Amino acid sequence: MTAEFYAGNRKRLLNMLDEGSVVCLYSGLVPVKSHDQDMHPFSVNRNFYYLTGIDTQNVWLILSKRASGVSETLFIDQPDEMLIKWNGPMLTAAEAAQKSGLPESAVRYMQDMDRYMAGQINGARPTMGESVGVYFSLDRLSMKAAQTPAEQYALTLREKYPDLQIKNIARHIASLRSIKTPEEVECIRRAGDVTIEALRQMLRTARPGEYEYQWAADYEHYVARAGMRHGFTTIAASGENAVMLHYHENNCVVKEGGMFLFDLGAECGYYSADVSRTFPVSGKFTDRQKELFEIVREAQAHARDKMRPGVPVRESNQAVIDFYKKALRTAKLIRDDSEVSKYYYHGVSHSLGLDTHDPCDRAEYEPGMVITCEPGLYVAEEGIGIRLENDILVTEGAPEDLTGDRLMTVAEIEEIMSR
Numbered sequence: 459m460t461a462e463f464y465a466g467n468r469k470r471l472l473n474m475l476d477e478g479s480v481v482c483l484y485s486g487l488v489p490v491k492s493h494d495q496d497m498h499p500f501s502v503n504r505n506f507y508y509l510t511g512i513d514t515q516n517v518w519l520i521l522s523k524r525a526s527g528v529s530e531t532l533f534i535d536q537p538d539e540m541l542i543k544w545n546g547p548m549l550t551a552a553e554a555a556q557k558s559g560l561p562e563s564a565v566r567y568m569q570d571m572d573r574y575m576a577g578q579i580n581g582a583r584p585t586m587g588e589s590v591g592v593y594f595s596l597d598r599l600s601m602k603a604a605q606t607p608a609e610q611y612a613l614t615l616r617e618k619y620p621d622l623q624i625k626n627i628a629r630h631i632a633s634l635r636s637i638k639t640p641e642e643v644e645c646i647r648r649a650g651d652v653t654i655e656a657l658r659q660m661l662r663t664a665r666p667g668e669y670e671y672q673w674a675a676d677y678e679h680y681v682a683r684a685g686m687r688h689g690f691t692t693i694a695a696s697g698e699n700a701v702m703l704h705y706h707e708n709n710c711v712v713k714e715g716g717m718f719l720f721d722l723g724a725e726c727g728y729y730s731a732d733v734s735r736t737f738p739v740s741g742k743f744t745d746r747q748k749e750l751f752e753i754v755r756e757a758q759a760h761a762r763d764k765m766r767p768g769v770p771v772r773e774s775n776q777a778v779i780d781f782y783k784k785a786l787r788t789a790k791l792i793r794d795d796s797e798v799s800k801y802y803y804h805g806v807s808h809s810l811g812l813d814t815h816d817p818c819d820r821a822e823y824e825p826g827m828v829i830t831c832e833p834g835l836y837v838a839e840e841g842i843g844i845r846l847e848n849d850i851l852v853t854e855g856a857p858e859d860l861t862g863d864r865l866m867t868v869a870e871i872e873e874i875m876s877r
């Protein structure tokens with residue numbers, strides 16, 4: 459991704475905001491486990507990254523928009539010789555400028571930030587004494603999660619300025635992130651290519667009687683060899699484990715005769731693929747496995763066909779349910795339409811991007827959206843869970859399937875697994 463991409467994202471965000479707006483975005487901190495040093499993988503706040511291209515911990519981006527103009531400032535840690543000796547190079551002002559597309563003069567050191575913020579808050583007041591709002595990226599999903607540094611800073615500011623209104627910028631950025639540029643689509647496509655290739659490599663050597671984590675490890679080995687990381691924890695669920703949607707213990711023996719469901723995704727430049735495939739452990743489908751597999755494959759085609767501009771997003775899931783009402787009768791699973799939810803109990807799609815479940819605010823499909831298409835069929839009484847998940851780009855015309863038919867036909871799977 460080029461610096462122009464991030465500069466463009468900031469420009470489009472500022473265009474959405476009223477004069478007098480201040481936005482504070484924080485990159486985050488490396489997690490600390492218990493008694494250790496900060497050597498764990500850092501996962502940057504994706505809204506921050508979308509606007510800066512910087513994936514270093516403890517960096518703030520402050521945007522402000524006033525009648526007099528716009529200002530964009532980064533605050534980074536001042537490089538420290540001793541820290542560099544221990545941990546390697548630190549982000550310099552020149553690098554921060556080069557990644558984000560800001561001039562070097564817009565990159566400052568952390569110790570100046572409080573004074574700068576005071577100036578921004580006072581400067582943003584339309585008239586003296588009028589209260590002012592500051593936007594943060596408040597991404598809280600549950601009460602249980604620990605307070606984030608961004609939340610702490612928001613509360614600190616409000617302590618100093620009791621009339622401050624804390625606002626959430628998440629909605630505005632979600633609106634931007636809903637539509638991908640061709641460069642973003644390319645990252646997702648490359649991540650998907652590596653995901654599929656790693657699955658193929660894994661299938662060539664996988665054997666019944668091994669543990670689920672051993673199959674998963676072979677897959678992950680090839681992703682690592684390709685220089686990529688994982689968008690999320692690999693789901694490797696054999697037999698009846700596959701009816702649990704987010705099973706990730708991956709610690710059971712893979713039993714001959716059953717099926718094996720993988721839900722995984724390599725990550726390219728923080729853009730994650732999200733692919734699910736289901737295989738017969740023995741390498742050959744039984745008649746029943748083939749019957750259920752083909753039903754899910756057809757369901758996916760029905761859902762994908764709805765992923766066209768102007769079609770309400772909920773219609774793709776409805777297409778799966780409507781198809782299942784007939785198909786699951788033929789498969790002797792249901793007798794009444796109301797029973798479909800016993801075998802299919804999730805939505806067919808979510809947005810995909812910097813997050814595996816990417817924020818999206820569209821109720822209708824729109825060109826540039828990248829979404830998953832992942833119908834499943836979970837037959838607990840037969841110990842079979844099947845999910846087939848492809849990544850789809852909505853275009854002006856027919857949907858473009860970035861994953862395609864790879865590893866999704868009985869013929870290809872049986873051929874690869876014939877070993």
Ligand SMILES: [Mn+2]
Nearest residue numbers: 732830832847
């Ligand atoms: Mn998914």
